[in-house]
Amino acid sequence: MKKNIKDKLQKIDKDYLSLLIDIGKTAKEEKLKAYLVGGMIRDLLLGYENLDIDIVVENSAKHLAETLVKKFPNCELSAKHDRFHTAKLIFNINGKKVPVDLASTREEIYEYPAALPTVSVSDLKKDLIRRDFTINALAISLLPDDFGEVVDLFKGLEDLNDKKIKILHNKSFIDDPTRMIRAIRFAAKLGFEIEENTEKLLKEAIDSKQFDDLIEKIRGDRVKIEIRYLFNLSDIEKAIKIFFESGVYRMISTQLKPCRGVARNASTANNSFKWLTYLALIINNVNDDDKEKILKNLQLTASEIKIIQLAFQAYENLQKLNNIDSINIYRNLKGLEDESLAIVKLLTSVETLHCSVSTALIDEFINKTSKIKLEISGQDLISIGVAEGKQIGEILDKILEMKIKNPNMKKEEEIKEAEKLI
Numbered sequence: 448m449k450k451n452i453k454d455k456l457q458k459i460d461k462d463y464l465s466l467l468i469d470i471g472k473t474a475k476e477e478k479l480k481a482y483l484v485g486g487m488i489r490d491l492l493l494g495y496e497n498l499d500i501d502i503v504v505e506n507s508a509k510h511l512a513e514t515l516v517k518k519f520p521n522c523e524l525s526a527k528h529d530r531f532h533t534a535k536l537i538f539n540i541n542g543k544k545v546p547v548d549l550a551s552t553r554e555e556i557y558e559y560p561a562a563l564p565t566v567s568v569s570d571l572k573k574d575l576i577r578r579d580f581t582i583n584a585l586a587i588s589l590l591p592d593d594f595g596e597v598v599d600l601f602k603g604l605e606d607l608n609d610k611k612i613k614i615l616h617n618k619s620f621i622d623d624p625t626r627m628i629r630a631i632r633f634a635a636k637l638g639f640e641i642e643e644n645t646e647k648l649l650k651e652a653i654d655s656k657q658f659d660d661l662i663e664k665i666r667g668d669r670v671k672i673e674i675r676y677l678f679n680l681s682d683i684e685k686a687i688k689i690f691f692e693s694g695v696y697r698m699i700s701t702q703l704k705p706c707r708g709v710a711r712n713a714s715t716a717n718n719s720f721k722w723l724t725y726l727a728l729i730i731n732n733v734n735d736d737d738k739e740k741i742l743k744n745l746q747l748t749a750s751e752i753k754i755i756q757l758a759f760q761a762y763e764n765l766q767k768l769n770n771i772d773s774i775n776i777y778r779n780l781k782g783l784e785d786e787s788l789a790i791v792k793l794l795t796s797v798e799t800l801h802c803s804v805s806t807a808l809i810d811e812f813i814n815k816t817s818k819i820k821l822e823i824s825g826q827d828l829i830s831i832g833v834a835e836g837k838q839i840g841e842i843l844d845k846i847l848e849m850k851i852k853n854p855n856m857k858k859e860e861e862i863k864e865a866e867k868l869i
Contacts, residue, residue: 450604452587453595455491462540463498466547470502470515471589477514480505482571482586482598489582492607493637500547503574503586508534508549531566553577557622560657561665564622572600579626580633581606581613606642613642620652624661627652627695628673635677635686653694661698662744670698671745678722687725700741702733706797720754720786727755727790728797731762757783758790765795765804774848776804776812788813821847822858828865842868 456464467483474481481504490497504511512534515522519538525546527534532551537544552574555564564577575584575598586598597604606613612633614620620627627649634641641649652658662670680686690696691705706728730741738759742752764779780788792809823846825839833839846864850856856864 450597450599451593451595452492452597456587456595459491459496460498462543463500463545466538466540466545467500467589468591468594469519470511470547471594472591473515473518474504474511475590475592477511479507479511480571481511481589483589484575484586486583488585488587488597489607492585492604498545500545502547502549502589503552503571504549505552505571506568508532508551512536512549532568555622557618560621561624561661571598575600576615578615579619579623579629581615582611582633582639584615610637610639611642612637612639612645614645614648617644617648620648624652624658624698625669625673627658627693628670628677628698631689631693631695632673632677632680632686635682635689636680649693649695653697656697659697659701662700662741667744667746671747674699674726674745675722678725683721683725687729690729696729699745700730700733700737702737703729704732706732720751720789723751723754723786724789724793727758728793731759731794754784754786755790758787758794761787762791762794765791768804771804771808773808773811773816773851776808777816777848777851780809780812781817816851819847819850819854821850821861823861823865827862831862831866831869833865833869 456467471481481502483500484503485499485501487497487499487501502508509527509529509532512524512527515536516524521539523537523539525535525537532553534549536547536549538547539545551568552571553566554569554573555566555577557564571586575586578584581601581603583603584601585603588594588596588598601615612630614626614630630641630645630649633639677686677690687705691703696703696705726745730738733741742755747755761779761783765776768775768779780791783791788809792806792813795804795809796806821843823843825843828839828842829835833842842865845868846861849864850861
Protein backbone atom coordinates (compact mmCIF):
# COMPACT_ATOMS: atom_id res chain seq x y z
CA MET A 448 0.00 0.00 0.00
CA LYS A 449 1.39 3.37 -1.02
CA LYS A 450 1.82 6.01 1.66
CA ASN A 451 1.44 9.73 1.01
CA ILE A 452 2.57 12.34 3.54
CA LYS A 453 1.39 15.44 1.72
CA ASP A 454 -0.49 16.38 4.89
CA LYS A 455 2.76 16.42 6.88
CA LEU A 456 4.57 18.43 4.21
CA GLN A 457 1.83 21.04 4.38
CA LYS A 458 2.79 21.69 8.03
CA ILE A 459 6.33 22.84 7.25
CA ASP A 460 7.27 26.49 6.68
CA LYS A 461 5.05 27.70 3.83
CA ASP A 462 8.00 29.18 1.92
CA TYR A 463 9.77 25.83 1.96
CA LEU A 464 6.59 24.02 0.91
CA SER A 465 6.04 26.42 -2.00
CA LEU A 466 9.65 25.90 -3.05
CA LEU A 467 9.27 22.11 -3.09
CA ILE A 468 6.09 22.44 -5.16
CA ASP A 469 7.81 24.76 -7.66
CA ILE A 470 10.77 22.40 -8.01
CA GLY A 471 8.42 19.46 -8.62
CA LYS A 472 6.46 21.37 -11.26
CA THR A 473 9.66 22.44 -13.01
CA ALA A 474 10.95 18.86 -13.00
CA LYS A 475 7.73 17.64 -14.65
CA GLU A 476 7.95 20.37 -17.30
CA GLU A 477 11.46 19.16 -18.12
CA LYS A 478 10.32 15.50 -18.15
CA LEU A 479 12.44 14.72 -15.09
CA LYS A 480 11.59 12.94 -11.84
CA ALA A 481 12.56 14.73 -8.62
CA TYR A 482 12.44 13.30 -5.10
CA LEU A 483 13.02 14.74 -1.66
CA VAL A 484 15.48 12.51 0.23
CA GLY A 485 17.58 12.46 3.38
CA GLY A 486 17.08 13.40 7.00
CA MET A 487 14.26 15.84 6.34
CA ILE A 488 11.89 12.93 5.61
CA ARG A 489 13.00 10.94 8.65
CA ASP A 490 12.59 13.91 10.97
CA LEU A 491 9.31 14.97 9.39
CA LEU A 492 7.86 11.52 10.14
CA LEU A 493 9.25 11.60 13.68
CA GLY A 494 7.84 15.06 14.35
CA TYR A 495 11.16 16.95 14.39
CA GLU A 496 11.88 20.12 12.43
CA ASN A 497 14.50 19.70 9.73
CA LEU A 498 14.55 22.04 6.76
CA ASP A 499 17.64 20.67 5.01
CA ILE A 500 16.42 20.21 1.45
CA ASP A 501 18.15 17.36 -0.41
CA ILE A 502 16.69 16.42 -3.77
CA VAL A 503 17.67 13.65 -6.18
CA VAL A 504 16.82 13.81 -9.86
CA GLU A 505 16.59 10.81 -12.15
CA ASN A 506 18.80 11.52 -15.19
CA SER A 507 20.22 15.03 -14.76
CA ALA A 508 20.39 17.21 -11.67
CA LYS A 509 22.57 19.60 -13.67
CA HIS A 510 19.77 20.17 -16.20
CA LEU A 511 17.19 20.81 -13.48
CA ALA A 512 19.57 23.17 -11.63
CA GLU A 513 20.23 25.21 -14.77
CA THR A 514 16.51 25.35 -15.55
CA LEU A 515 15.63 26.55 -12.04
CA VAL A 516 18.28 29.30 -12.20
CA LYS A 517 16.86 30.52 -15.53
CA LYS A 518 13.23 30.27 -14.41
CA PHE A 519 13.43 31.86 -10.97
CA PRO A 520 15.16 35.27 -10.56
CA ASN A 521 15.59 34.58 -6.83
CA CYS A 522 17.62 31.41 -7.51
CA GLU A 523 21.39 31.32 -7.91
CA LEU A 524 23.87 28.51 -8.49
CA SER A 525 26.13 28.34 -5.45
CA ALA A 526 28.29 25.36 -6.43
CA LYS A 527 28.40 22.35 -8.73
CA HIS A 528 30.55 19.22 -8.87
CA ASP A 529 30.36 17.42 -12.19
CA ARG A 530 32.36 14.45 -10.86
CA PHE A 531 29.71 13.74 -8.22
CA HIS A 532 26.77 14.96 -10.36
CA THR A 533 25.71 17.49 -7.71
CA ALA A 534 24.73 21.15 -7.54
CA LYS A 535 23.86 23.54 -4.73
CA LEU A 536 21.29 26.29 -5.26
CA ILE A 537 20.42 29.24 -3.05
CA PHE A 538 16.87 30.61 -3.17
CA ASN A 539 16.25 34.07 -1.72
CA ILE A 540 12.74 33.91 -0.30
CA ASN A 541 11.27 36.72 1.81
CA GLY A 542 14.67 37.69 3.15
CA LYS A 543 15.71 34.08 3.82
CA LYS A 544 18.50 32.29 2.02
CA VAL A 545 17.26 28.74 1.44
CA PRO A 546 19.92 26.24 0.30
CA VAL A 547 18.86 23.33 -1.89
CA ASP A 548 21.16 20.41 -2.68
CA LEU A 549 20.49 18.68 -5.98
CA ALA A 550 22.07 15.40 -7.11
CA SER A 551 21.51 13.01 -9.95
CA THR A 552 20.45 9.55 -8.78
CA ARG A 553 23.73 7.69 -8.44
CA GLU A 554 25.36 4.44 -7.55
CA GLU A 555 28.67 4.13 -5.73
CA ILE A 556 31.42 1.55 -6.13
CA TYR A 557 34.06 1.20 -3.41
CA GLU A 558 37.34 -0.20 -4.77
CA TYR A 559 38.56 -1.09 -1.28
CA PRO A 560 37.37 -0.63 2.33
CA ALA A 561 37.04 3.02 3.40
CA ALA A 562 37.85 4.28 -0.10
CA LEU A 563 36.14 7.31 -1.59
CA PRO A 564 33.56 5.84 -3.96
CA THR A 565 33.51 5.95 -7.73
CA VAL A 566 30.21 7.59 -8.62
CA SER A 567 28.08 7.06 -11.72
CA VAL A 568 24.57 8.10 -12.70
CA SER A 569 21.96 5.41 -12.07
CA ASP A 570 18.33 4.95 -11.05
CA LEU A 571 16.48 5.78 -7.84
CA LYS A 572 16.75 2.28 -6.35
CA LYS A 573 20.54 2.20 -6.66
CA ASP A 574 20.70 5.72 -5.26
CA LEU A 575 18.73 4.75 -2.17
CA ILE A 576 20.56 1.48 -1.53
CA ARG A 577 23.90 3.32 -1.32
CA ARG A 578 22.68 5.22 1.75
CA ASP A 579 23.65 4.44 5.33
CA PHE A 580 20.44 3.17 6.99
CA THR A 581 16.94 2.18 5.97
CA ILE A 582 15.42 5.11 7.89
CA ASN A 583 17.51 7.44 5.71
CA ALA A 584 16.70 5.63 2.46
CA LEU A 585 13.20 7.02 1.98
CA ALA A 586 12.20 9.31 -0.87
CA ILE A 587 9.19 11.54 -1.46
CA SER A 588 7.97 12.40 -4.94
CA LEU A 589 7.80 16.13 -5.70
CA LEU A 590 5.94 15.77 -9.01
CA PRO A 591 2.47 17.38 -9.05
CA ASP A 592 0.64 14.13 -9.89
CA ASP A 593 1.86 12.23 -6.83
CA PHE A 594 3.32 14.97 -4.62
CA GLY A 595 4.09 13.61 -1.16
CA GLU A 596 4.06 9.93 -2.14
CA VAL A 597 6.69 7.95 -0.20
CA VAL A 598 9.07 5.63 -2.01
CA ASP A 599 10.04 2.99 0.55
CA LEU A 600 12.04 0.21 -1.10
CA PHE A 601 13.80 -1.10 2.02
CA LYS A 602 11.16 -1.03 4.78
CA GLY A 603 12.42 2.22 6.22
CA LEU A 604 8.96 3.16 7.45
CA GLU A 605 8.75 -0.11 9.36
CA ASP A 606 12.16 0.49 10.96
CA LEU A 607 11.16 4.04 11.89
CA ASN A 608 8.07 2.66 13.58
CA ASP A 609 10.07 -0.09 15.32
CA LYS A 610 12.84 2.39 16.27
CA LYS A 611 15.60 0.39 14.59
CA ILE A 612 18.90 1.47 13.04
CA LYS A 613 19.49 -0.95 10.17
CA ILE A 614 22.03 -0.96 7.36
CA LEU A 615 20.97 -1.68 3.78
CA HIS A 616 23.52 -4.35 2.92
CA ASN A 617 26.13 -6.44 4.71
CA LYS A 618 29.14 -4.58 3.27
CA SER A 619 27.90 -1.17 4.40
CA PHE A 620 30.37 -0.70 7.28
CA ILE A 621 33.24 -2.09 5.20
CA ASP A 622 32.52 0.30 2.33
CA ASP A 623 32.26 3.31 4.63
CA PRO A 624 33.39 2.72 8.23
CA THR A 625 32.32 6.22 9.28
CA ARG A 626 28.80 4.75 9.17
CA MET A 627 29.66 2.97 12.42
CA ILE A 628 29.96 6.36 14.13
CA ARG A 629 26.74 7.42 12.43
CA ALA A 630 24.95 4.29 13.68
CA ILE A 631 25.73 5.02 17.32
CA ARG A 632 24.92 8.71 16.79
CA PHE A 633 21.43 7.99 15.50
CA ALA A 634 20.90 5.43 18.25
CA ALA A 635 21.83 8.04 20.87
CA LYS A 636 20.03 10.93 19.18
CA LEU A 637 16.75 9.18 18.38
CA GLY A 638 16.66 6.69 21.24
CA PHE A 639 16.62 3.84 18.69
CA GLU A 640 18.21 0.40 18.96
CA ILE A 641 20.76 -0.88 16.50
CA GLU A 642 19.11 -3.81 14.69
CA GLU A 643 20.50 -7.25 15.59
CA ASN A 644 22.29 -8.06 12.31
CA THR A 645 23.55 -4.49 12.01
CA GLU A 646 24.98 -4.67 15.53
CA LYS A 647 26.63 -8.01 14.70
CA LEU A 648 28.23 -6.61 11.55
CA LEU A 649 29.38 -3.50 13.40
CA LYS A 650 31.02 -5.67 16.06
CA GLU A 651 32.66 -7.85 13.41
CA ALA A 652 34.05 -4.78 11.65
CA ILE A 653 35.47 -3.42 14.92
CA ASP A 654 36.83 -6.83 16.00
CA SER A 655 38.58 -7.27 12.64
CA LYS A 656 40.87 -4.39 13.71
CA GLN A 657 41.19 -3.25 10.10
CA PHE A 658 39.63 0.06 11.11
CA ASP A 659 41.79 0.63 14.20
CA ASP A 660 43.33 4.13 14.15
CA LEU A 661 41.30 4.80 11.00
CA ILE A 662 42.11 8.52 11.04
CA GLU A 663 45.68 7.61 10.08
CA LYS A 664 44.45 5.87 6.92
CA ILE A 665 41.70 8.07 5.48
CA ARG A 666 41.03 11.79 5.31
CA GLY A 667 40.58 12.73 8.94
CA ASP A 668 37.96 15.35 8.21
CA ARG A 669 35.52 12.56 7.27
CA VAL A 670 35.79 11.25 10.83
CA LYS A 671 35.90 14.74 12.33
CA ILE A 672 32.51 15.57 10.84
CA GLU A 673 30.95 12.48 12.43
CA ILE A 674 32.64 13.10 15.80
CA ARG A 675 31.38 16.69 15.80
CA TYR A 676 27.81 15.52 15.20
CA LEU A 677 28.14 12.79 17.86
CA PHE A 678 29.59 14.99 20.61
CA ASN A 679 27.15 17.82 19.93
CA LEU A 680 24.17 15.62 20.85
CA SER A 681 22.01 16.83 23.71
CA ASP A 682 22.24 13.41 25.40
CA ILE A 683 26.03 13.49 25.58
CA GLU A 684 26.07 10.94 28.39
CA LYS A 685 24.53 8.30 26.15
CA ALA A 686 26.68 9.34 23.19
CA ILE A 687 29.96 8.86 25.07
CA LYS A 688 28.76 5.67 26.74
CA ILE A 689 27.86 3.98 23.44
CA PHE A 690 31.00 5.41 21.79
CA PHE A 691 33.14 3.33 24.14
CA GLU A 692 30.87 0.32 24.65
CA SER A 693 30.55 -0.27 20.90
CA GLY A 694 34.30 -0.15 20.38
CA VAL A 695 33.91 2.62 17.80
CA TYR A 696 36.45 4.67 19.78
CA ARG A 697 39.16 2.44 18.25
CA MET A 698 38.68 4.27 14.94
CA ILE A 699 40.11 7.39 16.62
CA SER A 700 42.80 5.62 18.60
CA THR A 701 43.18 2.23 20.22
CA GLN A 702 44.83 4.06 23.14
CA LEU A 703 41.60 5.79 24.24
CA LYS A 704 40.17 4.73 27.59
CA PRO A 705 36.71 5.47 28.99
CA CYS A 706 36.52 7.82 31.98
CA ARG A 707 34.31 6.50 34.73
CA GLY A 708 33.01 9.91 35.76
CA VAL A 709 31.99 11.16 32.32
CA ALA A 710 28.30 10.32 32.47
CA ARG A 711 27.79 11.82 35.91
CA ASN A 712 29.57 15.03 35.01
CA ALA A 713 28.68 15.24 31.34
CA SER A 714 26.60 18.39 31.70
CA THR A 715 29.53 20.53 32.86
CA ALA A 716 30.42 21.78 29.36
CA ASN A 717 28.10 24.40 27.95
CA ASN A 718 29.54 26.34 25.05
CA SER A 719 29.40 26.56 21.29
CA PHE A 720 32.44 24.28 21.05
CA LYS A 721 30.76 21.48 22.97
CA TRP A 722 32.00 18.73 20.65
CA LEU A 723 35.59 19.99 20.98
CA THR A 724 35.25 19.96 24.75
CA TYR A 725 34.32 16.29 24.79
CA LEU A 726 36.93 15.39 22.19
CA ALA A 727 39.52 16.90 24.55
CA LEU A 728 38.09 14.87 27.41
CA ILE A 729 38.32 11.51 25.65
CA ILE A 730 41.90 12.06 24.45
CA ASN A 731 43.21 13.53 27.70
CA ASN A 732 44.35 10.18 29.10
CA VAL A 733 46.63 9.29 26.17
CA ASN A 734 50.28 10.35 26.07
CA ASP A 735 51.31 13.68 24.56
CA ASP A 736 52.59 12.18 21.31
CA ASP A 737 49.30 10.35 20.73
CA LYS A 738 47.33 13.50 21.59
CA GLU A 739 49.24 15.45 18.97
CA LYS A 740 48.80 12.68 16.40
CA ILE A 741 45.04 12.45 16.98
CA LEU A 742 44.53 16.21 16.65
CA LYS A 743 46.61 16.29 13.48
CA ASN A 744 44.97 13.26 11.88
CA LEU A 745 41.47 14.55 12.61
CA GLN A 746 42.47 17.65 10.65
CA LEU A 747 41.40 20.10 13.31
CA THR A 748 41.96 23.74 12.46
CA ALA A 749 44.87 25.64 14.00
CA SER A 750 42.48 27.52 16.31
CA GLU A 751 40.77 24.29 17.44
CA ILE A 752 44.13 22.69 18.23
CA LYS A 753 45.21 25.81 20.13
CA ILE A 754 42.03 25.76 22.25
CA ILE A 755 42.70 22.15 23.29
CA GLN A 756 46.45 22.53 23.82
CA LEU A 757 46.07 25.63 26.02
CA ALA A 758 43.43 23.82 28.07
CA PHE A 759 45.67 20.77 28.54
CA GLN A 760 48.59 22.98 29.61
CA ALA A 761 46.45 24.90 32.10
CA TYR A 762 45.01 21.68 33.50
CA GLU A 763 48.48 20.19 33.89
CA ASN A 764 49.65 23.31 35.72
CA LEU A 765 46.66 23.15 38.07
CA GLN A 766 47.55 19.58 39.00
CA LYS A 767 51.01 20.72 40.08
CA LEU A 768 49.75 23.39 42.48
CA ASN A 769 50.71 22.99 46.12
CA ASN A 770 48.71 25.98 47.31
CA ILE A 771 45.25 25.97 45.78
CA ASP A 772 43.62 29.37 46.15
CA SER A 773 41.96 32.02 44.01
CA ILE A 774 45.26 33.73 43.20
CA ASN A 775 46.94 30.59 41.90
CA ILE A 776 43.83 29.64 39.96
CA TYR A 777 43.85 33.13 38.44
CA ARG A 778 47.54 32.92 37.51
CA ASN A 779 47.00 29.66 35.66
CA LEU A 780 43.73 30.46 33.92
CA LYS A 781 44.02 34.15 33.05
CA GLY A 782 43.97 34.80 29.34
CA LEU A 783 42.21 31.55 28.42
CA GLU A 784 39.30 31.77 26.01
CA ASP A 785 35.89 30.49 27.11
CA GLU A 786 36.30 27.32 25.03
CA SER A 787 39.56 26.38 26.76
CA LEU A 788 38.04 27.17 30.16
CA ALA A 789 35.12 24.83 29.41
CA ILE A 790 37.61 22.04 28.73
CA VAL A 791 39.56 22.73 31.95
CA LYS A 792 36.33 22.71 33.94
CA LEU A 793 35.21 19.40 32.44
CA LEU A 794 38.60 17.79 33.05
CA THR A 795 38.58 18.83 36.70
CA SER A 796 35.07 17.43 37.12
CA VAL A 797 35.84 13.86 36.05
CA GLU A 798 36.75 11.80 39.07
CA THR A 799 39.18 9.44 37.34
CA LEU A 800 41.51 12.31 36.52
CA HIS A 801 42.29 12.90 40.21
CA CYS A 802 42.58 16.66 40.01
CA SER A 803 42.76 18.34 43.41
CA VAL A 804 41.25 21.56 42.05
CA SER A 805 37.48 21.61 42.43
CA THR A 806 35.06 22.75 39.77
CA ALA A 807 33.79 25.25 42.33
CA LEU A 808 37.13 27.08 42.11
CA ILE A 809 36.97 27.01 38.32
CA ASP A 810 33.43 28.40 38.50
CA GLU A 811 34.62 31.10 40.89
CA PHE A 812 37.26 32.13 38.37
CA ILE A 813 34.83 32.11 35.43
CA ASN A 814 31.96 33.88 37.18
CA LYS A 815 33.78 36.16 39.60
CA THR A 816 37.57 36.42 39.58
CA SER A 817 37.96 36.86 35.81
CA LYS A 818 35.48 39.74 35.92
CA ILE A 819 37.42 41.77 38.51
CA LYS A 820 38.91 44.84 36.84
CA LEU A 821 41.30 47.53 38.04
CA GLU A 822 40.22 51.15 38.16
CA ILE A 823 43.76 52.36 37.53
CA SER A 824 45.51 52.13 34.18
CA GLY A 825 49.02 52.30 32.80
CA GLN A 826 48.56 56.03 32.36
CA ASP A 827 47.91 56.40 36.09
CA LEU A 828 51.19 54.60 36.81
CA ILE A 829 53.10 56.86 34.43
CA SER A 830 51.64 59.89 36.20
CA ILE A 831 53.11 58.69 39.53
CA GLY A 832 56.54 58.13 38.06
CA VAL A 833 56.60 54.64 36.56
CA ALA A 834 58.61 54.54 33.33
CA GLU A 835 56.97 53.17 30.22
CA GLY A 836 57.82 49.51 29.68
CA LYS A 837 57.13 46.03 31.00
CA GLN A 838 57.20 47.26 34.63
CA ILE A 839 53.78 48.83 34.10
CA GLY A 840 52.24 45.46 33.25
CA GLU A 841 54.01 43.75 36.15
CA ILE A 842 52.72 46.31 38.65
CA LEU A 843 49.18 46.17 37.28
CA ASP A 844 49.24 42.36 37.59
CA LYS A 845 50.33 42.58 41.23
CA ILE A 846 47.65 45.16 42.05
CA LEU A 847 45.02 42.99 40.35
CA GLU A 848 46.04 40.02 42.50
CA MET A 849 45.60 42.23 45.57
CA LYS A 850 42.15 43.20 44.33
CA ILE A 851 41.21 39.55 43.85
CA LYS A 852 41.84 39.11 47.57
CA ASN A 853 40.06 42.37 48.34
CA PRO A 854 37.47 43.08 45.61
CA ASN A 855 36.32 46.25 47.41
CA MET A 856 39.57 48.14 46.73
CA LYS A 857 38.98 51.68 45.50
CA LYS A 858 41.09 53.54 42.94
CA GLU A 859 42.88 55.51 45.64
CA GLU A 860 43.90 52.28 47.38
CA GLU A 861 45.11 50.82 44.11
CA ILE A 862 47.33 53.86 43.53
CA LYS A 863 48.72 53.68 47.08
CA GLU A 864 49.63 50.02 46.61
CA ALA A 865 51.23 50.86 43.27
CA GLU A 866 53.36 53.56 44.88
CA LYS A 867 54.72 50.97 47.32
CA LEU A 868 55.87 48.84 44.38
CA ILE A 869 57.81 51.58 42.61
